[in-house]
Amino acid sequence: MNTLDVTRDGHVLLVTMNRPEVLNAYDARMVRELREVWRTFRDDGGLRVAVLTGAGDRSFSTGLDVDDTIASGVSSPSLDEDGRVALTSRDLRVFKPIIVAVNGHCCAGGWHFVNDADVILCSDNATFFDTHVDVGLANPVEAVGLLSRLPLTEVTRMVASGRAYRLGAERARELGLVTEVVPLEDLVPRAMEIAHVMAQHPPEILAGSLETIWTAVEDQRSRAEALGLALLMRASGRDLLAFRSGAGS
Secondary structure, X not given: OOOEEEEEEOOEEEEEEOOHHHOOOXXXXXXXXXXXXXXXXXXXXXXXXXXXXXXXXXXXXXXXXXXXXXXXXXXXXXXXXXXXXXXXXXXXXXXXXXXEEEOOEEEHHHHHHHHOOOEEEEEOOOEEEXXXXXXXXXXXXXHHHHOOOOOHHHHHHHHHHXXXXXXXXXXXXXXXXXXXXXXXXHHHHHHHHHHHHHOOOOHHXXXXXXXXXXXHHHHHHHHHHHHHHHHHHOOOHHHHHHHHHOOOO
């Protein structure tokens, strides 16, 4: 059984992370399938926009599946052979528009998808928070990406407070993290509607514009993320075991 549901609607690709029983946390298999989907999306000239969401009504993604990671003996399945994060479309140098539709919890490694999105919508039950400090880990990469999405004091408060500090849907909209808040049942239809509008425009122009914008963003992130990845690679088995008691709850 695949960890993703993937459907095509004209020029738009809908990708649904389908592990609701673990709050759509990503394991090694989901990471492999995501990479395959993003490569297909990149190389298929008929696909112009993608929408990413999570299955169920509880969670978009809580990030790393710790049990799977411990069993596999690696620091994180999201890292490629060169120790770089290779999880999102942006990680794989895809510059077609990506719309992220957040339903329910988004925390920890789930932020990767939000940080690298071109458009972010959320349902009215969405909640954004971070759990790294609760389990004794530094926030290695995600917080750096958040600096391009949220005010500095919001990022530092979230990182330092752990799950005790959460952004609800309306607060996320007020801060500019999301552009729209809609009822849960309307979330994916609204994201698809926006995607079809974008898909009407010349793809090469969109790609050129987005690559320019993201190059500027990545220039600001790169040094700090390199330090964060070094911290992540030094994570011990004991650190990963700590996730069992708190990540994503």
